[in-house]
Amino acid sequence: MLAMALSEMPRNAGSSAAARAHACESCTARSISICGAIRAEDLGRLAAARAHQHVAAGETFLHEGEAATHFFNIIDGAVKVFKLMPDGRRQITGFLFAGDLLGLAFNDSYTYSAEAITSVKICRFPRRQLERLLDEFPKMERRLLAIASNELAAAQEQMMLLGRKTAHERIASFVLSLARRAERFGGDGRSVQLPMTRTDIADYLGITTETASRVFTSLKKRGYIELEAAGRVHLADRDTLEELAAGFE
Amino acid sequence: MLAMALSEMPRNAGSSAAARAHACESCTARSISICGAIRAEDLGRLAAARAHQHVAAGETFLHEGEAATHFFNIIDGAVKVFKLMPDGRRQITGFLFAGDLLGLAFNDSYTYSAEAITSVKICRFPRRQLERLLDEFPKMERRLLAIASNELAAAQEQMMLLGRKTAHERIASFVLSLARRAERFGGDGRSVQLPMTRTDIADYLGITTETASRVFTSLKKRGYIELEAAGRVHLADRDTLEELAAGFE
DNA sequence: CGACGGTTTGAGTCCGGTCAATTGTCGTGG
DNA sequence: CCACGACAATTGACCGGACTCAAACCGTCG
Numbered sequence: 001m002l003a004m005a006l007s008e009m010p011r012n013a014g015s016s017a018a019a020r021a022h023a024c025e026s027c028t029a030r031s032i033s034i035c036g037a038i039r040a041e042d043l044g045r046l047a048a049a050r051a052h053q054h055v056a057a058g059e060t061f062l063h064e065g066e067a068a069t070h071f072f073n074i075i076d077g078a079v080k081v082f083k084l085m086p087d088g089r090r091q092i093t094g095f096l097f098a099g100d101l102l103g104l105a106f107n108d109s110y111t112y113s114a115e116a117i118t119s120v121k122i123c124r125f126p127r128r129q130l131e132r133l134l135d136e137f138p139k140m141e142r143r144l145l146a147i148a149s150n151e152l153a154a155a156q157e158q159m160m161l162l163g164r165k166t167a168h169e170r171i172a173s174f175v176l177s178l179a180r181r182a183e184r185f186g187g188d189g190r191s192v193q194l195p196m197t198r199t200d201i202a203d204y205l206g207i208t209t210e211t212a213s214r215v216f217t218s219l220k221k222r223g224y225i226e227l228e229a230a231g232r233v234h235l236a237d238r239d240t241l242e243e244l245a246a247g248f249e
Numbered sequence: 250m251l252a253m254a255l256s257e258m259p260r261n262a263g264s265s266a267a268a269r270a271h272a273c274e275s276c277t278a279r280s281i282s283i284c285g286a287i288r289a290e291d292l293g294r295l296a297a298a299r300a301h302q303h304v305a306a307g308e309t310f311l312h313e314g315e316a317a318t319h320f321f322n323i324i325d326g327a328v329k330v331f332k333l334m335p336d337g338r339r340q341i342t343g344f345l346f347a348g349d350l351l352g353l354a355f356n357d358s359y360t361y362s363a364e365a366i367t368s369v370k371i372c373r374f375p376r377r378q379l380e381r382l383l384d385e386f387p388k389m390e391r392r393l394l395a396i397a398s399n400e401l402a403a404a405q406e407q408m409m410l411l412g413r414k415t416a417h418e419r420i421a422s423f424v425l426s427l428a429r430r431a432e433r434f435g436g437d438g439r440s441v442q443l444p445m446t447r448t449d450i451a452d453y454l455g456i457t458t459e460t461a462s463r464v465f466t467s468l469k470k471r472g473y474i475e476l477e478a479a480g481r482v483h484l485a486d487r488d489t490l491e492e493l494a495a496g497f498e
Numbered sequence: 499c500g501a502c503g504g505t506t507t508g509a510g511t512c513c514g515g516t517c518a519a520t521t522g523t524c525g526t527g528g
Numbered sequence: 529c530c531a532c533g534a535c536a537a538t539t540g541a542c543c544g545g546a547c548t549c550a551a552a553c554c555g556t557c558g
Binding site: 083086090091093105107135148149153155156157164203206246248 | 384390393398400407452
């Protein structure tokens with residue numbers, strides 16, 4: 001089961017394909033991530049089958065256990081992917097943003113749920129369509145494999161975080177990973193937008209809301225970050241944050 | 250970066266390819282996992298490039314950060330894959346056994362290290378060879394994609410464990426996952442072999458050696474498991490273990 | 499303005515970590 | 529065969545970082 005941040009791709013992987021023009025004009029430029037791997041005129045079949053969809057903030061549009069009939073391309077907004085335990089404990093396994101793929105599974109049913117954080121625009125494709133497409137365009141398959149490979153490396157990094165890092169190191173790692181992502185999309189990396197709540201962040205980092213909040217204040221008091229309005233975080237001392245995140249005590 | 254337990258594959262995925270005879274006769278039957286995806290006569294090229302290798306227990310044969318020049322097929326023995334922090338904290342991201350693939354990366358360098366737990370027999374291939382092969386045999390690529398997809402689902406399950414489960418739930422989940430694996434290879438699922446140390450188990454589950462040990466004794470006292478000789482664990486009350494692992498309190 | 503959801507802060511608790519000592523296991527060699 | 533050493537596992541006493549429970553605070557929106 002793949003729920004992947006296409007944007008996590010390094011620049012070198014599949015860049016030639018991504019650089020090519022694409023025909024998915026009604027999706028934003030970011031959907032080049034999926035469309036770039038196949039030729040424009042061949043995209044017709046996929047385009048014909050796709051359906052655009054709006055999801056309101058807070059709505060769960062993909063449920064763990066349900067039949068995996070479609071896969072999605074996030075066009076705009078922020079999404080959280082999570083798993084639940086019977087007593088309500090939640091682990092968020094990833095945040096997805098514009099350009100990311102979701103639900104690309106080779107299982108019969110989804111192994112996680114997905115909920116819109118902000119209002120979200122998504123592009124939905126039937127899974128069967130994708131499989132037929134993969135047969136015809138091996139380039140796309142190679143690209144997906146590279147993406148999955150990168151996702152797996154990111155997952156292992158997250159295991160390191162969840163298994164061994166302190167609360168301070170987790171928050172520092174989290175803020176920095178968002179900063180790096182922003183940089184790849186032209187941001188200056190000096191400040192980050194946090195569209196998700198403290199509870200979401202906590203459930204992603206394996207801590208509680210209270211601890212997340214306390215650590216943010218602690219990092220602010222130490223002068224590493226500044227908490228601006230509307231969920232923006234300014235990285236005042238990025239070098240120290242990097243050291244903290246990496247575990248240099 | 251892929252380090253994957255091929256044996257984690259569900260029966261349905263790529264079964265037709267796996268069922269076919271293969272030419273990798275000097276690797277054990279389990280290496281069918283990788284060889285099964287391409288035709289026997291076409292395997293010659295890979296076979297010519299491969300090199301068998303013996304690794305002694307305790308030896309680290311793959312180092313995080315080194316150039317990713319090869320990928321490996323574990324033929325026999327047990328391997329741990331891990332990441333280290335500067336101060337020595339360790340997170341084991343997976344245990345690999347006979348038939349599993351390792352080091353299938355699309356990055357320039359490995360993002361983790363691998364150490365032999367027992368004496369290990371591995372089959373080493375140059376990465377370039379693989380990439381050429383993928384071009385010619387899309388079936389193999391599809392198979393790898395399915396494998397990666399499954400690995401990703403397993404990684405998310407592990408995130409749930411590391412982020413939200415109690416020590417008891419972690420140990421129960423761990424023992425059960427090994428039991429399920431043993432069942433897939435013809436075991437009766439009533440008892441499991443643990444080739445790794447308590448410290449390895451702890452570093453895999455995000456706890457300490459002492460806690461791992463305490464929980465094992467606790468589960469024994471409750472009558473859920475029995476600790477036999479030579480690292481064997483008997484699952485005395487599997488149903489309760491399943492409930493514990495899933496988080497029904 | 500008041501209601502509501504999210505955030506912050508405080509006080510007290512506890513699970514799992516730390517430190518330390520003991521016991522068990524196994525291979526080696528006298 | 530047993531003594532020895534090295535390492536793994538267990539057990540105990542204590543500690544502390546993160547959790548729990550609870551209250552106050554804040555921004556937004558009807």
